[in-house]
Amino acid sequence: MNAKPVARRTVLKAGGTLLLSVLAPQLAHAAQILAVRVWPADDYTRVTLENDSDLKTSHFLVKDPERLVVDIEGLELNPTLKSLVAKIQSNDPYIKQVRVGQNRPNVVRLVFDLKEEVKPQVFTLAPVGNYKHRLIFDLYPVKAVDPIAAMIEKGEWSSDSKSATATTQPAATPAPATTPSSGAQANTAAGPVQPPVGSGTATHPAPPGTADAGANGKPDIAAAKPEPKHEAKPDNKAEQRAETRPGKVTRMITIALDPGHGGEDPGAIGARGSREKDIVLAIAKRLKARIEEHPNMRVMLTRDGDYFVPLPTRVEKARKVDADLFVSIHADAFVQPSARGSSVFVLSEKGASSTAARWLANKENQADLIGGANVKTPDKQLASVLFDLSTTAQINDSMKVGKAVLGEIGGINKLHKGSVEQAGFAVLKAPDIPSILIETAFISNPEEEARLLDNAYQEQIANAIVKGIKSYFAKNPPLAKSRQT
Template structure:
């Protein structure tokens, strides 16, 4: 066969093949584009009811986009979540809402339209919702958060008034208790100097016997479990139990009252813990934790105060960084309006506050040393964000190493928790014996 004929034949036979391949490729592309995008998978649902606010968490395998709006009469929060198909895990949310939830009556879950799930929260009162997402961190994947804050938030001072531990007439920023009961000075000539000295002495006596307010801060909570022991004990549970025992013991004192920054299993941002203490004009701030370390042999109790000049040890710096990461793990809406306020507040620490905190820390550390081995025999310092109240002596107590099996057993033991509470109370009493409280004069 001539060469030219052979070439023509190959050319003719290859043309249908190219056409077929092109058609097949077009068919393949059309099939691929017709396939729907894979819906996100809800992996867990959690609800954290508290008097401060109720949090609902949806943990999922990808970032979700949500929109929300409020419906009136009756009050409802409607949330539409895109890229989601209803699955059994998400349906579990209905049963997670308990009858004692302060703000949610019930929730309804349904497929609003293809690829969009709608949640309808029937509310018990008007709320200010915050809806935001959190990137994966620690053991968590992507999280979609609904924080339902009451329009009329609870007042910690009102709670103390209700318990009979606060009087608006007797507790003021500038006067000691019972000052109003004293006779008003007469516009007559000045009294003799001896009487003036007597008045000053009486005034000092009134100041020294005024009611002392102590803020107890159980670390972590809610989405943030804190450290977890090898036996499964969670720091957030242990420290809340110790704080409640300490609260009961302090309330037995004739001139002391207590405010807990959290009284249940929910998350409180670091700067909000400080704000709560300042709102009740606390005289002391005591944050309670249970330490963890990479080596399971680490053991002992510690007390920390704030440092303006850097940490007193590498371990103290590491611990402060870990504790300061609580907001990332627990979940703070960084787009919220409180961000600037928090930044300003946490930069107002003073030398006087640190000096008083060291005195308090030493008194407490000495008492704790009587019931447990001390990890360090001196009070340590580091940049703990939760200790930065500018006008309140503040300490952070690491009650023991929950990462140590022996100490984990102590931390979950009723007797040890009571001993720890007794030791802290003794330390606080000894601090005030040497540093009696003066008339309150808080920064605004």
């Protein structure tokens, strides 16, 4: 009489074991969201989901009102992912709010309510450095931000100056610097949103809109173009009168300042926990203020906040404003904490000038891997730049300004090497813009890290760079421009 119940229990037990054997791998391999980060900027807003495995996603856009819908497979909703809702700031240029919900088993849906139409880029990044797998949402405006228009809006660029540069006269020596001045959302579940008929996954790529002269500091007189009239009798008042003379327009000098790293890429980390990206942005802002004290100079920052800009985009931004000079600012680290001193680097076509320069260039060129550039969007301009016939002239001019800047920096800090070094830095590859990379000091050296965090030293390094730039342009006034941007 007990045979049938025993047989039934045996069958049920076997069936349960089989079901668990099927479901267990799925449950064991369910992805976990480890961190969520949001990086709003005028150029674009980035949302990062860091997780312990690669994620499969699909996304589509919905109109009236504008929304981006993202479905993430193999994922269960957890508190970390829910925290994304509170990370959207009210001043985000592109995201109004985000809704997060479990759309169906093992599928989480994110609905981004947008402030305007966007072109999204959704891509994944393999583990690198301290990061695990990352799922990236980059939300770009349909009409890319124009750097010149942005500068006009901020009052940093006159609306008629771009057309004027084609026929203006070379700039006179800039006037001396004046005294420096110190510079929650409700979590609503994301209900099902059906894609409109004919809509696909909008993945259209859109570009954002990422130590060493002579130790004696003497200018490169041999390579300079002499200007005897201006050098013999400098008269700032006379120059100002000439600038205001009817029919004469001063040739404005445009300088692109590039604070390294940013956003997902912190750069080098000091013993005190200070981050390179923060220090170099502070120095760049001080340098911008010092440069703009001169009436014939203006500055474009490749980034003015804590967000990531891919290396090719930094170069392209400088070209879009027709920059006369590109200055990338860093405070790097070395494997040995005893390394110290400031350096200046320019591009090399033939290889690095030292083993240390090669090591540093390779490290800096990995910024896109750490910061998270979409490698599916190739940059043809940078890929072919070393074959451009103008590169040799660019390197020659870069050496001149590098020597002038290094000579001034040597007056306030020990130089890592007494001459300008060369290496294949990707960020220096604008074929038509003199470009230098400045290592202000080693953040990995405890003593120099303390100096980098000091306001007085930041001011000193900014003033030294300005003096070097002035010295270069005094001997090498920029010509009228005819480049196409």
